[in-house]
Amino acid sequence: DRLLLPYEKRAELATNQIAKQLFNIMATKKTNLCLSVDLTSVTSILDLLEKVGEHICMVKTHVDIIEDFNKDFVTQLKQIADRFNFLILEDRKYADIGHTVSMQYMKGVYKVGEWADCVTAHSLPGDGVLKALNGHMNSVSRGVFLLAEMSSEGNLISPEYKDATVAMAVKYPDLITGFVCQNKDTFKDPGLIQLTPGVQLESSKDSLGQVYNTPEKVILENGADVIVVGRGIVAAKSPETQVVIYKDALWKCYTKRVSG
């Protein structure tokens, strides 16, 4: 049962190098918190990461919302990530034919493949999307989180689509880091990571269809391994204080889970 195995044991079972690294970072830093820095300026993102970097295992970016994106941002982001030992996930949710995805991944303003340890992708177009996001960039490992479920109300993902997504991933053991999903039954492989967004302590939804659960619910009942928190921390009066509150709450649930 993957839910009872500690992260350090699951690191040994991971076939994707990014999943291995992420399990080991979580075990070492004692945090399973992934911060979603959904901010629109370079300085606001870098300033926040300086303050909270020690408490997170990964940062999740949406670089296409940054108004003043530039190459120097990427350099500084990578430096902070190295210094605090966290990974970078660009949440691009690729969803086109393989040829287009390979250009979106490598070209344009963002050149995501050059700097993101891992990215998110939809299975909708078929596995050409995974062939485009192949697992190495200049011999450095890369990873993909496939979306098997979504947190938003009214989403069109069916149980069949979810199962087919998990089946698609089986053919790409070097590439797949895990799944973005909401339920523990989605997959079984203990070497893969369940990344679960839609977590907040204060509210249960937003005005645009997002649905929030508590740390207890997503980790103990629903099987989350890495937990994505955005506005719960980023929009708080004091993100520095809030990040510790979330980190401690999430880690407590994980330790409870693996202790049976």
Ligand code: S5P
């Ligand atoms: O199903 C999903 C998948 C993702 S990646 N639901 C989500 O909310 N997300 C992302 O997680 C979303 O794009 C956003 O960046 C983050 C949640 O942010 P929050 O502010 O609602 O915590």
